[in-house]
Amino acid sequence: MVTIKDVAREAKMSVATVSRVLNGSGPVSEETRRLISEVAGRMRYVPHSGARSLITSKTQTLGVLLPDLYGEFFSEVIRGMDDTAQRNGFHLLISRAYADRHGIETAIRAMRGRADGVVVMSPDLDAESLLNLPSTIPVVLLCSVSRGNEIDSLTIQNCRGAREMVGHLISVGHRRIAIIKGSPRNYDAAERLRGYRMSLREAGIMLDPLLEREGDFTEAAGYSAVLELIALKNRPTAIFAANDSMAIGALSALRESGIAVPEEMAVAGFDDIPLARYMDPPLSSVHVPIWELGARAVELLLHGITHKNDHPRRRERVSTKLVIRRSTGGVPAERPPPQTLKRKLVSV
Amino acid sequence: MVTIKDVAREAKMSVATVSRVLNGSGPVSEETRRLISEVAGRMRYVPHSGARSLITSKTQTLGVLLPDLYGEFFSEVIRGMDDTAQRNGFHLLISRAYADRHGIETAIRAMRGRADGVVVMSPDLDAESLLNLPSTIPVVLLCSVSRGNEIDSLTIQNCRGAREMVGHLISVGHRRIAIIKGSPRNYDAAERLRGYRMSLREAGIMLDPLLEREGDFTEAAGYSAVLELIALKNRPTAIFAANDSMAIGALSALRESGIAVPEEMAVAGFDDIPLARYMDPPLSSVHVPIWELGARAVELLLHGITHKNDHPRRRERVSTKLVIRRSTGGVPAERPPPQTLKRKLVSV
DNA sequence: TTGTATGCGTTATCAT
DNA sequence: ATGATAACGCATACAA
Numbered sequence: 001m002v003t004i005k006d007v008a009r010e011a012k013m014s015v016a017t018v019s020r021v022l023n024g025s026g027p028v029s030e031e032t033r034r035l036i037s038e039v040a041g042r043m044r045y046v047p048h049s050g051a052r053s054l055i056t057s058k059t060q061t062l063g064v065l066l067p068d069l070y071g072e073f074f075s076e077v078i079r080g081m082d083d084t085a086q087r088n089g090f091h092l093l094i095s096r097a098y099a100d101r102h103g104i105e106t107a108i109r110a111m112r113g114r115a116d117g118v119v120v121m122s123p124d125l126d127a128e129s130l131l132n133l134p135s136t137i138p139v140v141l142l143c144s145v146s147r148g149n150e151i152d153s154l155t156i157q158n159c160r161g162a163r164e165m166v167g168h169l170i171s172v173g174h175r176r177i178a179i180i181k182g183s184p185r186n187y188d189a190a191e192r193l194r195g196y197r198m199s200l201r202e203a204g205i206m207l208d209p210l211l212e213r214e215g216d217f218t219e220a221a222g223y224s225a226v227l228e229l230i231a232l233k234n235r236p237t238a239i240f241a242a243n244d245s246m247a248i249g250a251l252s253a254l255r256e257s258g259i260a261v262p263e264e265m266a267v268a269g270f271d272d273i274p275l276a277r278y279m280d281p282p283l284s285s286v287h288v289p290i291w292e293l294g295a296r297a298v299e300l301l302l303h304g305i306t307h308k309n310d311h312p313r314r315r316e317r318v319s320t321k322l323v324i325r326r327s328t329g330g331v332p333a334e335r336p337p338p339q340t341l342k343r344k345l346v347s348v
Numbered sequence: 349m350v351t352i353k354d355v356a357r358e359a360k361m362s363v364a365t366v367s368r369v370l371n372g373s374g375p376v377s378e379e380t381r382r383l384i385s386e387v388a389g390r391m392r393y394v395p396h397s398g399a400r401s402l403i404t405s406k407t408q409t410l411g412v413l414l415p416d417l418y419g420e421f422f423s424e425v426i427r428g429m430d431d432t433a434q435r436n437g438f439h440l441l442i443s444r445a446y447a448d449r450h451g452i453e454t455a456i457r458a459m460r461g462r463a464d465g466v467v468v469m470s471p472d473l474d475a476e477s478l479l480n481l482p483s484t485i486p487v488v489l490l491c492s493v494s495r496g497n498e499i500d501s502l503t504i505q506n507c508r509g510a511r512e513m514v515g516h517l518i519s520v521g522h523r524r525i526a527i528i529k530g531s532p533r534n535y536d537a538a539e540r541l542r543g544y545r546m547s548l549r550e551a552g553i554m555l556d557p558l559l560e561r562e563g564d565f566t567e568a569a570g571y572s573a574v575l576e577l578i579a580l581k582n583r584p585t586a587i588f589a590a591n592d593s594m595a596i597g598a599l600s601a602l603r604e605s606g607i608a609v610p611e612e613m614a615v616a617g618f619d620d621i622p623l624a625r626y627m628d629p630p631l632s633s634v635h636v637p638i639w640e641l642g643a644r645a646v647e648l649l650l651h652g653i654t655h656k657n658d659h660p661r662r663r664e665r666v667s668t669k670l671v672i673r674r675s676t677g678g679v680p681a682e683r684p685p686p687q688t689l690k691r692k693l694v695s696v
Numbered sequence: 697t698t699g700t701a702t703g704c705g706t707t708a709t710c711a712t
Numbered sequence: 713a714t715g716a717t718a719a720c721g722c723a724t725a726c727a728a
Contacts, residue, residue, distance in 0.1 A: 001460065001484065003721055014699045019723055026724090027697060048461035050398035050407065051721035054704045059398070061441075061462075071622075074423035079416075082444050091462070093409075094442045096430050112349065113396035113705085114409075114439070136349065219626050252626040274419075278567050278600040280628045351705055362715045367707060374708095375713055399705035402720045461721090 002043050011039040022047065053113070061091045062301060063115035065107050067122055068096065070217075071245070072273040073290055077142075080294025081119065088302055090116075097122075108137065117301045123187045138304030142297045144187045145315065152300050154293065154316050158188050158270075161286035161320035162195025162240070163202075165268050168284075168322060169238045170203045172329060174266060178211040178236035180225045180246045189217075192242045192270060211236055215246045222249025230257055230265075238266035238328070244273045244285055251279055251327070262329030272323050281326035293318050350391050359387040370395065401461070409439045410649060411463035413455050415470055416444065418565075419593070420621040421638055425490075428642025429467065436650055438464075445470075456485065465649045471535045486652030490645050492535045493663065500648050502641065502664050506536050506618075509634035509668035510543025510588070511550075513616050516632075516670060517586045518551045520677060522614060526559040526584035528573045528594045537565075540590045540618060559584055563594050570597025578605055578613075586614035586676070592621045592633055599627055599675070610677030620671050629674035641666050 004022075008015045013036060020026040021036040028036075053059045062085055066074070078094065085092050093115050097107040108118055117138035141153035169177050179196045182189025197207055213228055215221030222241055226249070229236060241247035247269030251261060259265050261281055269276060272287035296318060304311060352370075356363045361384060368374040369384040376384075401407045410433055414422070426442065433440050441463050445455040456466055465486035489501035517525050527544045530537025545555055561576055563569030570589055574597070577584060589595035595617030599609060607613050609629055617624060620635035644666060652659060 004723095005721080015722080016700075016724080017698060020698090023723075029697060032697085044457065046457050046460040048402070048721050050401040050461050051704090052723075053398040054396070054402060054706090054721080055723050057704080068427075070420070070423055072419045074426075075418055078422075078426075078442070079444070082442070086443070092442050094426070094430070094440050095434070096427070109392065109394050112394040113398045219622060223626075248623060248626050252628070255628055274567060275596060275623065278571075278596050280600070280603055352707095353705080363706080364708085364716075365714060368714090371707080377713060380713080396705050399720085400707075402705080402722090403707045405720080 001048075002045050004045070004047065007036070007040050007043055007045050010043060011036050059114060059116050060089055061093050061115045062298065063108070063111040063118035064092055064094045065097045065104065065118060065120045065122070066094065067098075067124060069121075072275075073271065076290035077121075077294035077297075080291035080296075081298045082294075083291075084295040084298040084302075088298075090298075090302070108139070111137070117305045119297050119301055123189075124183065124185050136309065138301055138309045140297050140301045140304065142293070150313060152304060152314050154297050154300060154318065155191075156188060156288055156293065157317045157320045158191030159195035159198065161270065161288075161322075162192040162242075163199040164195075164320075164322050165270070165284070165286050166196050166199035166240055167202075168324060169240065169266060169268065169328060170199065170205070172266075174238040175205055176208070176211065176234065176236040177205075177238045177240060178213065178229050180213050180215045180222055180239065180241040180250065182215060182217050182242045184214070186217075189242050196240060210234075215242065217243050217245055219245050219249035219252070222246030223253045224249075226250045226253035226257075230254075230259060236265070238268070240268045240270075242270055244269035244271045244276055244283065247283055247285070247327075248275070248279060251283070255280075262327055266329050267327045272321075276323075277325060279327070284325045284328040285323050287321040287323045289318055289320075349396075350393050352393070352395065355384070355388050355391055355393050358391060359384050407462060407464050408437055409441050409463045410646060411456070411459040411466035412440055412442045413445045413452065413466060413468045413470070414442065415446075415472060417469075420623075421619065424638035425469075425642035425645075428639035428644075429646045430642075431639075432643040432646040432650075436646075438646075438650070456487070459485070465653045467645045467649055471537075472531065472533050484657065486649055486657045488645050488649045488652065490641070498661060500652060500662050502645050502648060502666065503539075504536060504636055504641065505665045505668045506539035507543035507546065509618065509636075509670075510540040510590075511547040512543075512668075512670050513618070513632070513634050514544050514547035514588055515550075516672060517588065517614060517616065517676060518547065518553070520614070522586040523553055524556070524559065524582065524584040525553075525586045525588060526561065526577050528561050528563045528570055528587065528589040528598065530563060530565050530590045532562070534565075537590050544588060558582075563590065565591050565593055567593050567597035567600070570594030571601045572597075574598045574601035574605075578602075578607060584613070586616070588616045588618075590618055592617035592619045592624055592631065595631055595633070595675075596623070596627060599631070603628075610675055614676045616676050620669075624671075625673060627675070632673045632676040633671050635669040635671045637666055637668075 004015050004018050008018045018036055020028050021033050082092050095107055097103045104122055111118055119140045119142055121142040123143045139151055141151050143155055145153045181193050213225040215225050239250055241250055247267055250267055254261055254265055261267050269283050269285040272285040276283040276285045352363050352366050356366045366384055368376050369381050430440050443455055445451045459466055467488045467490055469490040471491045487499055489499050491503055493501045529541050561573040563573050587598055589598055595615055598615055602609055602613055609615050617631050617633040620633040624631040624633045
C-alpha cells in the first residue's frame with residue numbers, strides 16, 4: 001500500500017510538504033503543489049484513515065445503532081442519513097444492536113476510535129436507561145427520548161398524527177373505533193396509542209379496552225387482530241392500525257372474511273409507505289417523512305460533533321401529514337400518477 | 349479517553365503486559381491477568397481501533413457499496429450481512445455509491461485503511477468496468493458478475509426462477525404472456541428476461557415484442573405498463589413482472605380497470621417480499637432468500653480476507669423457489685398463519 | 697517556502 | 713513472566 005512517504009520520495013519532497021498539499025494547510029508554492037498533486041494522483045495515494053484519526057482524533061465516521069427494522073422504514077432512514085453524511089464528508093458505520101441497555105452501551109463503547117458520534121435508535125428502550133452513557137461522545141436519540149434534556153433527540157409527531165387520523169374517522173361518523181397497537185414498550189407505539197385515546201376523549205367517546213388489541217407491527221399481527229375484532233359481539237366500524245404493515249394485514253383478513261372496506265369497516269394506517277396507495281382499497285395513512293428523519297438526525301449529530309458535545313441539547317419532532325384515501329371512505333379514489341418516477345435506479 | 353497507558357499505570361504493569369492480557373497473546377500469570385482484566389473493565393477501557401489497525405493492518409470492518417435500493421430488499425440484505433459480520437467480529441461500513449465505474453472505484457479507494465474488504469452491489473454496471481480494481485483489497489460482487497473469474501461473485505438464480513414461473517403460467521394454459529422488464533442495464537433484470545424468453549421458446553411460443561414492456565422496478569412502472577398492455581388489440585392473458593413491486597402496481601392497475609385477477613389476467617412477481625401473500629389476490633412470486641444472499645456475500649468476503657485475496661475465485665448463485673398463490677389461478681388460497689412471528693422486535 | 701522531529705495508541709520484537 | 717522500545721502512517725510545531 002502506498003503511503004505518504006512513497007509519495008514524498010517520488011516527488012522528491014518531504015512528507016510534511018506532501019501533507020500540507022493534501023490537506024490544503026500551510027503555505028506551498030504553486031509549483032510544488034501541482035507536482036505533488038500530480039504524483040499523488042498518479043500513485044493513487046489515499047491517506048490511511050486510521051493513522052489520520054489517531055492524530056486528529058477525528059474519524060469522519062458516524063455510528064448508527066439500529067434495532068430490528070424492516071422494509072421501507074429501514075432503507076429510507078438510512079438513505080436520509082447516508083445522503084446527509086456523505087454531503088458532509090462522513091461515512092456511516094451501521095450496526096444492529098439489541099435494544100436492551102447493556103447492548104446499547106456495549107455497542108456505543110465499541111465505536112470508540114471508530115466514530116465521532118452515534119445515532120441511536122432504540123424505540124423499545126426506556127429512555128432513562130441511556131442516562132449513564134459515556135457523555136464524551138455525541139449521541140442523538142432517534143424515535144425515543146431521554147428523561148432530562150441531556151441527550152439530543154429526534155422523534156416523529158406520533159401523538160398528533162394518530163389524533164388527527166382518529167379525528168378524521170370520527171368526523172366521518174365512526175364511534176366504535178378499534179386500534180391495533182404496537183408493543184407497549186415501543187415509544188412510537190405508545191405515543192400513537194396516546195393520540196388515539198386523546199382523540200376519542202375529545203369527542204366524548206368512552207374508551208373500550210376490548211377495542212385495543214396489541215400487535216407487533218407485522219402484517220401477521222394485523223391479520224390476527226382483525227380476526228379477534230370481528231368476532232366481538234359489538235364490532236367496531238373502524239380500525240386504526242399503528243403502522244401500515246398491520247393495516248395491510250388487517251385489510252387482508254377483512255377481505256377473506258368478506259367484510260367490505262370501507263363500507264362495513266374503515267381501515268387506517270400509519271407511516272404512509274409507498275405501497276399504501278396500491279392497496280385495495282388504497283390505504284389512508286399518516287405520512288411520515290422518513291428520509292428527512294434520517295437526514296435531520298445526522299444534522300443534529302454533526303452539530304453536536306462540531307461543538308464537541310458542549311451545546312444546548314435539542315429535542316425535535318418531524319411532523320406528520322394526514323393522507324386520506326379510500327380505505328376510510330367518503331373520498332374519491334386517488335389514482336396513482338402514471339409515471340411519477342421519484343425513484344431512480346431501483347434494484348431487485 | 350482512557351488509553352492502554354492509563355490502564356497500565358493503574359494496574360502497575362507495563363503496556364506490553366496489558367496488551368497481552370487483552371489480546372490473549374503471549375504468556376501471562378493467572379494473577380496479573382485477573383488484575384488487569386479487572387482494572388480494564390473498571391476503567392471501561394476500549395482499544396482505539398485506529399491505532400490497532402495501524403499496526404495490525406486489519407480494521408475488522410467490511411465495506412458495503414450499494415446502489416439505490418428500496419424497501420425489503422435493502423433491509424434484508426443488510427441484515428444478513430450484519431448478522432454474519434458481527435458473528436465474526438466485524439463491523440459494517442455502508443455507503444451508497446453511484447453505479448458508474450468512476451464512482452465505484454473512488455468509493456472503494458476511499459475505503460483504504462477503513463475496511464478489510466468490500467461487498468460491491470452494482471447491478472446496473474457492466475461487469476468489465478470493474479476489472480481494473482486495485483486487486484489488493486478483497487472484493488465480492490453482489491448481483492453482478494465479472495467477465496473473467498478474477499472477482500468473487502454472488503448472484504441470484506434469476507434465469508432459472510423466471511423460467512420456472514413462466515413455465516408455470518404456460519402449464520396452466522397461458523400462451524400470451526407479457527413481461528414487465530426491468531432496466532436493460534440491470535443484471536438481475538436482464539437475466540429474468542432471459543429466463544422468460546427461454547421458457548417461451550421451450551414451449552414453442554413466439555416471442556412478441558409488444559408483450560415486453562420496460563419498467564424500473566417501481567410500483568408506478570408496473571401500474572403504467574399494465575395500462576399499456578390492456579390497451580393492446582391482442583391482450584395477454586398473463587403478466588410476469590420482474591419484481592414484486594411492479595407486480596403490485598400491476599395488480600392495482602388491473603383492479604381499477606375492472607379486470608379480474610386471475611380469471612381474466614394472471615399476474616406473477618419476483619422476490620416474494622413478505623407483503624406478497626397479503627395482496628388481493630395473494631401474489632404468486634419467485635422466492636429469493638435475501639438474508640442468505642447478504643450472509644453468503646459476507647462469508648465469501650471473509651474467506652477472501654483470510655486468504656489475503658490469494659484464493660481461487662468463486663462464482664456462486666443462491667437458489668430461488670417458486671411460490672404459487674392465487675394471482676396465477678388454479679390454486680387454493682394460502683391463508684396467512686395467524687401468528688407466525690418470524691419477525692421479532694419490529695419498529696415503525 | 698520547505699524540512700525535521702515528535703507524538704497519537706497500539707502491537708510486536710527483543711531483552712531481561 | 714514481564715518490561716522497554718520500535719514501528720505503523722500521519723499531522724503539526726518548530727527550525728531552517
